[in-house]
Amino acid sequence: MNDRAALDLLVAQGPLTRTRIGELTGLSKPTASQLLARLEAAGLVRTTGNVTGRPGPNAQLYEINPQVGHVAALAVDQGGISAVVADITGRVLGESRVGTDAVEADTPNRTARLVAGAVDGALDEAGLTREDLHGAVIGTPGALDPQTGLLRYAPHLPGWQSRALKDELAAELGVPIVIENDVNLAAVAEQHDGAAQGVEDFVLVWVDEGVGAAIVLGGRLLRGATGGAGEIGYMPLPGAPLSRGGDLSAARPDGGGGFQRLVGSPNVVELAWDYGLPQARTVAEALARPAVRAEVARRLATGLAAVVAVVDPRLVVLSGEVAQAGGEELRVLVEEEFTGLALPRPQLRISDLDGNPILTGALRVALAEARDALFDTA
Template sequence: MAGTTPGTPGTPRVLRAMNDRAALDLLLEHGPLSRTRIGRLTGLSKPTASQLLARLEAAGLVVATGTDAGRPGPSAQLYALNAGAAHVAGLDVTPERILAAVADLAGRTVGRFELPSPTRRSAGAPGAVERVVAALDGAVKAAGLVRSDVHRVVIGTPGAFDPRTGQLRYASHLPGWHSGTLLDELAAVLPVPVEYENDVNLAAVAEQRLGAARGHDDFVLLWNQEGIGAALVLGGRLHRGWTGGAGEVGFLPVPGTPLVRHVTRVGSGGYQELAGVQRLPELARGLGVTDPPPPATGAGRDPHLGPAVALLERAAGAQEGPYRRLLEAYATALATGLASIVAVLDPEVVVLSGAAVTAGGEALRELVEAELAELAAARPRLVIGEVQEEPVLRGALESALAATRDEVFDTSR
């Protein structure tokens, strides 16, 4: 009988690797477990579970950690995932700053660093490559590690890198990132796998893994912060489009705005002109808001975002008067563009994310959902995003962790 090659499905080596992965995923989900508990959850016998744990412990993927002495009966040794077996990094790049973080294999952030952009750009100012390296090294140092400890880096930016040319598109407002050699230069100084992803797509990854989109394979994330964008998840996978520009809905022509034929600046485009944060102060004045609140703190350096967030936070609590009318008008603007998106995609869920929409809270969500019901035949469920603390950065880390776990947890290699 002909022998099987290593790695053939059904061979002992592959079956052991499958059991190893199942046990590691259980430790990741549940935390420390005993041999008996692992055997029960995986369906393995006690001897097989013991062999599995010994194998994973020898590989440095599992560590013995205390006992379950507080339970009735003899105490049992507990085993936990060795979270320090691998580390990943995520970067969130905006015109104002680069935010970097390092996470261990369990997903815990162990180092963080923020590098503000220079207030004035000159010939001697550091370029994108230097700034990425400085931000990454800052987070690595904060984690007590060195750069070679990082297994993978995911960088989130506005726009998207065209897979055919390697050049950044749809993000003219991000200076220094449009060189055709940028990706090669970064690869030369970062000798680890580096991936690049649209920032809104990463916010969707965070919601899919940790937040409001868990368990959903078809959803749209509508982002409204410095600009309007969308992430499209179809069949459980991000849909990026031919040039990476799927979801650049700020350019979507909508009623009541001029058709933009040549987009040359950030914040231009039909839907962006109708419902972007830049529109809110003008809309408020037109509806009789004469006492706008002071700009919200923590809203970044965008001159429009702080006032917009403050207006929406106050409007969210209004039951009548000009602030209520402002919330209703803004909900109509958001629903107008959203109607076109859901008419094409018919998603199960729409996640509202970004500071400008989460500031409106449940009151804004209800109004947008009601307006959408009048404008579109599709009836998706609208929810507020649950990952509201640095969602782009969190999505970058989650994306890096998913790929790294697949590599590190594969004991058949």
């Protein structure tokens, strides 16, 4: 326990002296010295210079040895796969992106090869090989059904519906694999680095080409019996066609209906055309028109009201292309739509994370998994 406490401190705060580690853990100087000697002998920590510029002898600084292990984080979308590779401290060393056309459609194990191509590209940039990896976390639309192993709610990802998908990917890369819903991973990023820090009960609503939610209650993700908790893109709402069971095989994220048909980014652009703005080609151009922005806010509020009525979160975080393009003006309009409703009034925030939140969350989970394994000195 003392070893893990010291290692977690070094991860969180960077290089520390023996004295400072003792102060933060409550350990005596002799115990802290023994601890650091043990971790250094195990190759988990290393010295990294001295503290200078103060009276007395210069104190040695200790840090996590970044060569202890490396992890990969991936984000899958309809156009391809993005990957990053990082060392055990979380420092990103390499990045890569492969399109779905990188491997021929009829190639055996095509999905596994696409994933491997993305990982290998990031490893090459980092000067590493697959032998350096200790694990990988992959964020995808949909969710793995814990009973069947099938990726559900993602009919628009051909090749990802194998019952042996997780085993096939693990065999290809040669490391343990975690496959997680992409919006759940975005919520992990918000929880640790973004708008939901310090909040135990919140909902992240992802409004992009796909629409989904991650529900965090008591600090823990709610997954559901089939992994489908938060698949609000299929949620039936007035003004949208129903997403019937048979439609789930359709090669589109929304299965042909539901909330996503009202607020998904392609539908926001279509809405602008309906409002007489045929030149709008992007979500940002569409939401620049006040009438479109107001209608999207009304639709968003209708869907959020259904979620809030069931979950009663303290906070709702809006993320994805539509939320980012609409920004604070859209957030205010959505908030105004809640006025007068006989519902709880959660805080409403727009995500302010930099970069790809799905990759950020995947990296967070990958590092946590690797550290649990590598930092166990028992």
